[in-house]
Amino acid sequence: MDQPKEKVPYSLNSKKVADATKHWLQKRGVTIDEIAELVMMLQRKYYPNLTMEECVHNVEQVLSKREVQNAVLTGIQLDILAEQELLIPELQDMISNDEGLYGVDEILAFSIVNVYGSIGFTNYGYVDKLKPGVLDRLNDKSLGPCNTFLDDIVGAVAASASSRIAHRKQAEREVEIGEDVADGDK
Amino acid sequence: MDQPKEKVPYSLNSKKVADATKHWLQKRGVTIDEIAELVMMLQRKYYPNLTMEECVHNVEQVLSKREVQNAVLTGIQLDILAEQELLIPELQDMISNDEGLYGVDEILAFSIVNVYGSIGFTNYGYVDKLKPGVLDRLNDKSLGPCNTFLDDIVGAVAASASSRIAHRKQAEREVEIGEDVADGDK
Amino acid sequence: MDQPKEKVPYSLNSKKVADATKHWLQKRGVTIDEIAELVMMLQRKYYPNLTMEECVHNVEQVLSKREVQNAVLTGIQLDILAEQELLIPELQDMISNDEGLYGVDEILAFSIVNVYGSIGFTNYGYVDKLKPGVLDRLNDKSLGPCNTFLDDIVGAVAASASSRIAHRKQAEREVEIGEDVADGDK
């Protein structure tokens, strides 16, 4: 092209980043419904009337936060590059083998959980240890793809959606019992 | 009393917690306007048209988040108890002297900054080091009250409001240039 | 007294802070051995030869870090003041009822886990959810004392000791297989 690239100044396009986040989660084999099922598993004992629809909605809201999108895209990117063996050898070894002393995957996961506050930490640690549902599949090293970052990220999105539900349910409950509800946590 | 206390089961009242947060900030001598001035100082070079009204609004929104309210109330509480000399002696010494190796004040501050993502960290560290405006007064040990927690908390609220503005301004800009804006960061 | 208090300038005494940490853990009914048992439970599947002696040693090393001491003392202090009903009413309610949307206890716990890096997060979330051993007793609301902070803190110390063991075991293994071991993680 005649026009040099520099002529079009960079400008963040939020919709593109949001769309890419959904696209890459799907491309790496994770559906919103599977994440919503983790949320249901974590929350149904506290809210017996919780519906899958609500779980899906809360997962989507978590995924609409830019901090979450940044972590999801960066983590999936590192998984892909590990598969392509394009990383610095020492990093390649640690990521492709999901080395226990490499904790950057958990650091990215925590940047997701943090957005909805500290009450999500426990849920994250719990699903990350038990690896129910989709997490078990993502963590299965025999299946080919490198999901060192993705399994932690999916657990963190589920934990965050659980925190979001806890905040909302409290607000709903206060409305029902006729309290003058504060404007917070919206 | 005839009626035992247990008869009225505990139920979180969000409005009361929100109101207490505002009440105690004011009682400890910090106005919303002073925090908004810190925000203006941090952000005006990036957004020359930023108004004090916007800064005040963003500070209020930050203060409406429950995670923020929890940190503000807990921090102010520890300052007050240090003034009243009601703490375990070793803790009393560290808090009333704002001991450099005691970092729980900064930990609470970070739980505030985290809510609006990692882009607030830099602003927090900057105001906490330079101590402009209200922070200088809060940090003045000769004035009597113990503000070991409060100065960090006020800096964190200002840094969070700055992050919030950065997220909103980007969304506004994308609307103006006619981009189809994503739904995130709301 | 004739001599005014100001004559003895404040000077942090690390030993006193360390001793107070051990003293208050014990006074609140938690022994080092009980924390070591949590560590054993978390780590024995990875290191079948792990001894209780090693677990105790690692818990003691974690408790010798000042960041950990600060969090332990501050958390226990808030539990005690909640028992004495000396807190701001809204905070009193949240802490004495271990309100789910109050997350400062988890924030203090995370400041402990952070010292040994992100690999401790998962262990923390896991024990905090399952509440094995001592955590079950601490979390029993019917027993009287308020342990809103203490149960999270004890879980965090156990998770940190587990991380510490993981780092050390790797170093030992590398020595055994004759690798020229790096000097890190000391």
Added chain:
Amino acid sequence: MDQPKEKVPYSLNSKKVADATKHWLQKRGVTIDEIAELVMMLQRKYYPNLTMEECVHNVEQVLSKREVQNAVLTGIQLDILAEQELLIPELQDMISNDEGLYGVDEILAFSIVNVYGSIGFTNYGYVDKLKPGVLDRLNDKSLGPCNTFLDDIVGAVAASASSRIAHRKQAEREVEIGEDVADGDK
């Protein structure tokens, strides 16, 4: 090759990871001395007798921690891949333009600072905002290389070394004044 790759099981080699960290910092144009100069700038007002030798030593100790090595290698890796334009387009845009709303660089930086506790946060925010010395050069977008992650990482290593010095100096002071020093913070 006849021998399948699986025959050599993965085994973390700590020395290799440590060496790679130093190698890549140097390759990206950052010397230990430059980081030590940042430390000196941050700490000399508190410790007038602080020597460059001590600063260098403390930077080296920070770089010997595995959590730090993981963050340094991962950050530099993402900078390199951004230069090579090998990233997912949306991530490519954000990293190569050091987008203000992309905060993963700061998240990695914080995983470094965390290792020495919360007292490093303020120093990190301060140098990250003022960009003295080497940080100014790293942040100069006109010079070619992409240092979106590296400038935050270098600031974080300097802030951590400053925290480490603060902890050690306190221990030294307590020895001098004849106190029975606790064993912590070693």
